[in-house]
Amino acid sequence: MPTKIEKDSLTGTDTTGHEWDGLKELNTPLPKWWLYTFYATIVFAVVWMVIYPSIPGWKGTSGWVAREAVVADVAAAQARNAPMMARLREATPAQIAADPEMRAFATAGGRVAFANNCAGCHGAGGQGAIGGFPSLADDEWIWGGSLEAIQHTIRHGIRANESDDQRQSMMPRFGADALLTRAQIDDVAEHVLSFTSRATDQAAATRGVALYAEQCASCHGERGEGNREFGAPRLADQVWLYGGSKRDIVAMIGNPRAGVMPSWQGRLDPAITNMLTLYVHSLGGGE
Amino acid sequence: MGTIEAPHRAKADRPAATQAAADQPMYASRVKVYPKRVFGKVRSVKWAVLIVCLVLYYVLPWLRWDRGEGVPDQAVLVDISNARIFFFWIELWPQEIYFLAGGLILGAFALFAVSSLFGRLWCGFTCPQTVWTDLFMWVERWIQGDRNARMKLDQGPKDANYWTRKALTHGVWVLIAAATGGAWVMYFNDAPTVTWAILTGGASLEVYFFFALFAGFTYLLAGWAREQVCTYMCPWPRFQAAMLDENSLVVTYRDWRGEPRGKLKGEGHGDCVDCFACVHVCPTGIDIRDGQQLECIGCGLCVDACDSVMAKLGKPKGLVAFETLKNLSASAAATAAIRPGPERQKAGMAARHMPRFIRPRTIMYAGALTLVSVVMLGAFLLRSTLDVTVIRDRAPLFVRLSDGGIRNAYTVKIVNKTREEAPLALVLSAPEGFRMVVQDVEADAQGRPLLPRRADGIAQYRVLVSVPGGRRLAESTPVTFRLLDPAGRAVASTSSTFAGPRP
Numbered sequence: 062m063p064t065k066i067e068k069d070s071l072t073g074t075d076t077t078g079h080e081w082d083g084l085k086e087l088n089t090p091l092p093k094w095w096l097y098t099f100y101a102t103i104v105f106a107v108v109w110m111v112i113y114p115s116i117p118g119w120k121g122t123s124g125w126v127a128r129e130a131v132v133a134d135v136a137a138a139q140a141r142n143a144p145m146m147a148r149l150r151e152a153t154p155a156q157i158a159a160d161p162e163m164r165a166f167a168t169a170g171g172r173v174a175f176a177n178n179c180a181g182c183h184g185a186g187g188q189g190a191i192g193g194f195p196s197l198a199d200d201e202w203i204w205g206g207s208l209e210a211i212q213h214t215i216r217h218g219i220r221a222n223e224s225d226d227q228r229q230s231m232m233p234r235f236g237a238d239a240l241l242t243r244a245q246i247d248d249v250a251e252h253v254l255s256f257t258s259r260a261t262d263q264a265a266a267t268r269g270v271a272l273y274a275e276q277c278a279s280c281h282g283e284r285g286e287g288n289r290e291f292g293a294p295r296l297a298d299q300v301w302l303y304g305g306s307k308r309d310i311v312a313m314i315g316n317p318r319a320g321v322m323p324s325w326q327g328r329l330d331p332a333i334t335n336m337l338t339l340y341v342h343s344l345g346g347g348e
Numbered sequence: 349m350g351t352i353e354a355p356h357r358a359k360a361d362r363p364a365a366t367q368a369a370a371d372q373p374m375y376a377s378r379v380k381v382y383p384k385r386v387f388g389k390v391r392s393v394k395w396a397v398l399i400v401c402l403v404l405y406y407v408l409p410w411l412r413w414d415r416g417e418g419v420p421d422q423a424v425l426v427d428i429s430n431a432r433i434f435f436f437w438i439e440l441w442p443q444e445i446y447f448l449a450g451g452l453i454l455g456a457f458a459l460f461a462v463s464s465l466f467g468r469l470w471c472g473f474t475c476p477q478t479v480w481t482d483l484f485m486w487v488e489r490w491i492q493g494d495r496n497a498r499m500k501l502d503q504g505p506k507d508a509n510y511w512t513r514k515a516l517t518h519g520v521w522v523l524i525a526a527a528t529g530g531a532w533v534m535y536f537n538d539a540p541t542v543t544w545a546i547l548t549g550g551a552s553l554e555v556y557f558f559f560a561l562f563a564g565f566t567y568l569l570a571g572w573a574r575e576q577v578c579t580y581m582c583p584w585p586r587f588q589a590a591m592l593d594e595n596s597l598v599v600t601y602r603d604w605r606g607e608p609r610g611k612l613k614g615e616g617h618g619d620c621v622d623c624f625a626c627v628h629v630c631p632t633g634i635d636i637r638d639g640q641q642l643e644c645i646g647c648g649l650c651v652d653a654c655d656s657v658m659a660k661l662g663k664p665k666g667l668v669a670f671e672t673l674k675n676l677s678a679s680a681a682a683t684a685a686i687r688p689g690p691e692r693q694k695a696g697m698a699a700r701h702m703p704r705f706i707r708p709r710t711i712m713y714a715g716a717l718t719l720v721s722v723v724m725l726g727a728f729l730l731r732s733t734l735d736v737t738v739i740r741d742r743a744p745l746f747v748r749l750s751d752g753g754i755r756n757a758y759t760v761k762i763v764n765k766t767r768e769e770a771p772l773a774l775v776l777s778a779p780e781g782f783r784m785v786v787q788d789v790e791a792d793a794q795g796r797p798l799l800p801r802r803a804d805g806i807a808q809y810r811v812l813v814s815v816p817g818g819r820r821l822a823e824s825t826p827v828t829f830r831l832l833d834p835a836g837r838a839v840a841s842t843s844s845t846f847a848g849p850r851p
């Protein structure tokens with residue numbers, strides 16, 4: 062490629078010396094303002110790199126840290142919410158429910174706290190799961206669905222041995238500890254099924270009546286109505302924590318399972334346990 | 349004044365602008381334009397338009413419009429933080445921003461229609477660039493004198509007089525620019541409050557930023573850049589050619605009458621006396637006698653300039669005029685064989701026809717304009733001020749109840765664009781046996797839940813619908829929620845579904 066630099070007659074500018082099929086390229090200088098703006102951006106970039114943490118390992122002269130900006134934002138948000146949080150801490154759930162402003166704040170915040178702390182077991186919308194994770198959205202409560210009962214359960218937990226006021230219940234292991242024979246357990250299970258008209262073996266169900274009255278009725282009630290005092294679930298309905306088939310019921314009688322819920326007091330701000338109380342109560346089952 | 353050349357394009361010996369461009373380099377440095385003062389019909393219209401536009405712009409944010417307690421009382425306000433646009437009696441929500449889009453479409457079609465009829469009316473008369481430049485030139489003329497005085501000032505010694513006049517001019521420009529930037533932020537903030545805040549240093553950073561941005565660009569574009577904005581920056585001159593045709597009115601020099609140009613005394617000359625009056629008044633510094641040019645903004649000041657020259661010479665006006673290119677060639681054809689003189693002028697004018705305003709192009713623009721207007725008007729008149737939306741819970745889809753029944757939860761939102769707060773009764777239209785409970789509300793005498801509205805806002809409620817156990821239920825059952833006013837009329841409704849287990 063020929064590299065003869067010539068002067069262009071019309072513009073008075075040099076060519077670059079490049080030529081393609083007779084076309085020559087002018088070496089027109091950049092406009093001054095453009096060039097200086099370009100230099101200014103280079104200077105700006107260098108200054109920026111010195112001031113801010115721009116290269117791995119270099120912390121910048123300003124000491125600016127992204128993390129601190131987040132911490133400051135969180136602190137500012139907390140400061141903004143502080144008066145409301147103080148009110149929520151002191152109020153009873155009933156007082157919060159009666160005050161529309163507090164109630165709205167509590168349910169909105171409770172939704173977030175629930176997602177952070179509770180949804181892992183109880184599901185995103187409090188729907189629970191068969192196998193020991195009670196639904197919080199239905200109308201069946203083992204320990205009670207009033208605001209006070211919910212608050213108590215959240216604060217003290219269930220069988221976690223973290224609080225003296227925890228919810229505590231223990232169903233005997235009728236099969237594992239040989240309190241009942243396999244046939245007797247079968248009869249009791251048929252009788253339990255008969256509460257919801259699902260018994261398939263009437264004779265067995267009848268045999269189970271006396272056994273049930275003797276072994277189970279003191280906690281679960283004469284007609285399977287349950288007892289929240291002892292956390293004995295109602296048996297005469299369609300909500301089953303560990304499944305409602307005959308097999309599930311036989312298994313539960315023979316070797317009962319019992320879930321554990323931590324005590325949240327001490328783990329969460331009392332204002333937040335109150336917010337959770339309101340939120341859980343609003344899921345649909347609140348009493 | 350012999351040292352001053354006319355602007356670079358204005359060489360009288362060039363027959364057409366196209367040829368003038370041939371031997372020019374790609375880049376031309378700016379030749380400063382010193383527009384001369386001019387009197388005449390077009391100038392008067394331009395002043396009137398300028399005053400109306402500026403008064404509208406500066407005064408509008410100060411107009412008050414009472415909307416009641418707790419609502420901004422500014423007639424025209426874009427309230428960004430509360431997400432509302434107020435325009436006299438109209439209040440728009442963000443989801444109605446399409447009205448703004450519709451307004452812009454309307455503006456675009458109006459612009460196309462006007463351009464195809466009358467050429468660059470927008471550029472020459474109402475474009476903010478033209479209006480503010482005109483205002484800045486008026487200030488310049490007022491302080492530094494007319495064209496000749498200004499040129500003398502620029503070439504003369506840089507003495508006290510020079511600096512005083514320059515400083516004074518720029519000072520007034522900056523004041524006007526500040527008022528312009530200030531008025532801009534007033535459209536987005538309460539005018540008296542924000543004015544006071546700006547003056548006392550108490551306004552927010554955003555306000556100062558936009559204030560400075562608009563003030564700075566007003567000063568820059570109207571004070572310094574001027575015709576360069578139209579020639580180099582604005583896209584409109586590039587594509588407006590698509591709207592113009594030979595029937596559009598444009599500013600033209602009737603060359604069939606003016607040529608050959610020359611001094612008054614000579615023989616065989618046309619009516620143009622080559623006095624450069626039209627060139628000297630031109631705000632973009634071009635010579636209209638070179639023909640149609642991109643730079644010409646169609647302001648018509650050269651029409652006024654030439655008309656007053658013709659009046660002085662006792663010749664008919666209209667050597668430079670708003671004229672269609674069709675008429676221009678008709679006149680040229682009719683006078684090709686006639687010698688310069690009054691006969692030629694008469695013959696040329698007689699060959700003209702009334703411009704054709706009704707053409708396929710204008711009919712189409714007018715049609716589009718009408719269509720968009722009708723659609724917009726219809727949308728506006730049918731615009732609802734009350735809406736209800738329902739969102740069904742997805743997690744869980746449904747809840748099984750202890751009696752074997754199924755329950756769904758919904759979030760009902762009442763979108764209320766009025767100040768009315770009276771509660772509305774919510775009723776559910778669903779198959780027999782569906783029961784509805786709304787959390788945290790009272791019921792009316794018939795036991796229907798009463799949902800309070802939020803004035804100019806959205807009220808949100810959690811609604812539980814349940815079906816008792818022992819009932820056959822489809823996987824999805826359509827349901828409708830309706831809001832009833834106290835008279836029992838349905839004022840809004842929306843449908844949703846009720847989810848059940850797979851049968």
Ligand code: SF4
Pocket residue numbers: 599629630631632633634635636643644645646647648649650651
């Ligand atoms: S040529 Fe005439 S109409 Fe065009 S910009 Fe100049 S003065 Fe205005």
Ligand code: SF4
Pocket residue numbers: 601606619620621622623624625626627637653654657667668
């Ligand atoms: S003002 Fe009229 S007479 Fe004077 S130069 Fe322009 S066209 Fe010719």
